Amino acid sequence: MAIDTGDRVNDINIQNAVIHVLDMNAEEPILNEYALDLTEDTYMFLYKHIDKIFKSDNLVPAIFNDERNIVRGISEEFLNGLEGNLIEISKELARQLFYIMKENIYIPSCDLIVTLIYTDQGPMIGILKLDYVNSFTHQVEFNDDKIAVGLIKHCAALPGSSQRIKQAAFIKPKKEGQKFDLWVLDDRKNSKKEDEYSANYFMNNFLCCSQISDSRTLTKKFINAVEIWTRSNITEDAGKAEKVRSTVKEELINKDSVDIEELSEKLFSNDTDKKRGFEGFIKSNGIEEEIKLDKDYVEKKLKKVKIKIDNDIDLTIDKESYNDPSKFEIQHNNDGSINMVIKHVFNYMEK
Structure with missing residues (x-):
C-alpha cells in the first residue's frame, strides 16, 4: 500500500549551513569549524540546489532501518532540541560518510554541505553531496611584454546552480505516527565497474534507510x-x-x-x-x-x-x-x- 506523503515541500528558508571537504586522496576529511557566511550569492546558490531537489521526480520518501544508525541518532537529537549544534553534527556526518567512501575507490570525492532549513512542513536537516565537476577558467600571462591568455582546468569545482546534485537527503524531526522519516535523492548513474556497495552506499550504508512508495x-x-x-x-x-x-x-x-x-x-x-x-x-x-x-x-x-x-x-x-x-x-x-x-x-x- 502506497503512503500519502501530502504535497511536496514548497517554502524553503535556509537558517544555517556548514561545508566540509571529503577528498578520497586524503587520509582524513577536512572538517570546517565555522558555519558558512550566507551572503546573498551563497544563499541563492544553496536555495536553487535545494529547490531543484525538492522538485525532482527522483526524490523519494524513506524510513530509517531498525538497526543502530549514527545519522538517524544525531539528527533526531538535534532536531528535537536535545543535543548538539549544526557545526558539530555536520562534522560527525562528514566523518561517517568519508569513512564509508574510503571503502570503495569508485565513490567520487566531494564537498558535503549540511544545512538546517525551515519549510512549510517543519524544520529539516539537509545533507547535500556535491561531487566535483570539471571547469575551466582563463589564465593571463605576460611573455616579453605580450599578453598570453590560456585555459586552466579545475578538477574540484562544485556543480553550478544550473546543474543537478545527484545525492541528497532531508531528515524530518521524529514524530509519533509519521509515515516517513526523510526525503532522499540518489540519482547517481552507476558505471559497469562499480559493485553493489558503491552503487547503493548512500542509502544503504550512510543513511541506513529504505525507500517507501508514495503516489508519485x-x-x-x-x-x-x-x-x-x-x-x-x-x-x-x-x-x-x-x-x-x-x-x-x-x-x-x-x-x-x-x-x-x-x-x-x-x-x-x-x-x-x-x-x-x-x-x-x-x-x-x-x-x-x-x-x-x-x-x-x-x-x-x-x-x-x-x-x-x-x-x-x-x-x-x-x-x-x-x-x-x-x-x-x-x-x-x-x-x-x-x-x-x-x-x-x-x-x-x-x-
Whole structure:
C-alpha cells in the first residue's frame, strides 16, 4: 500500500549551513569549524540546489532501518532540541560518510554541505553531496611584454546552480505516527565497474534507510512500466502500440486512480495472453492492483509528447497541439502502420 506523503515541500528558508571537504586522496576529511557566511550569492546558490531537489521526480520518501544508525541518532537529537549544534553534527556526518567512501575507490570525492532549513512542513536537516565537476577558467600571462591568455582546468569545482546534485537527503524531526522519516535523492548513474556497495552506499550504508512508495513514485513506475512493456511486446504494429499509449493517457488524465485489471481488460479484451502478460509485468514492477495517481506528476509528464519514429525521426509536441486534430492527427492503416500528420503549417524553422 502506497503512503500519502501530502504535497511536496514548497517554502524553503535556509537558517544555517556548514561545508566540509571529503577528498578520497586524503587520509582524513577536512572538517570546517565555522558555519558558512550566507551572503546573498551563497544563499541563492544553496536555495536553487535545494529547490531543484525538492522538485525532482527522483526524490523519494524513506524510513530509517531498525538497526543502530549514527545519522538517524544525531539528527533526531538535534532536531528535537536535545543535543548538539549544526557545526558539530555536520562534522560527525562528514566523518561517517568519508569513512564509508574510503571503502570503495569508485565513490567520487566531494564537498558535503549540511544545512538546517525551515519549510512549510517543519524544520529539516539537509545533507547535500556535491561531487566535483570539471571547469575551466582563463589564465593571463605576460611573455616579453605580450599578453598570453590560456585555459586552466579545475578538477574540484562544485556543480553550478544550473546543474543537478545527484545525492541528497532531508531528515524530518521524529514524530509519533509519521509515515516517513526523510526525503532522499540518489540519482547517481552507476558505471559497469562499480559493485553493489558503491552503487547503493548512500542509502544503504550512510543513511541506513529504505525507500517507501508514495503516489508519485508509483505513478512514475506505472508510466515507465507501460512504456517498457509496449516497446517489448508490440514491435511490428504501430497501430496497436498507439492504442495502448493513447488509452493509458486517457486513464491518467481523466481518472484519480487506475485499476490494472480493468485497464488490461479495456486494452486486450480479445487477447487473453497479452492481457495476462500485461497485468503480470505491471505488477512485477511493484505496482499494486489499483494505484492512486499523482495528478501533478501526470500533468508534468504529459505536458509534452516526445516521439521517436523508426530510430531516425524525433518529434516533440505539446499536449494541446497533440490533441488538436486541426494541427496533428494519427491515421491508422490496414497493415498495422500509422501515419502521423502535421497539418496547416505556415511557419517552421530548422535547428
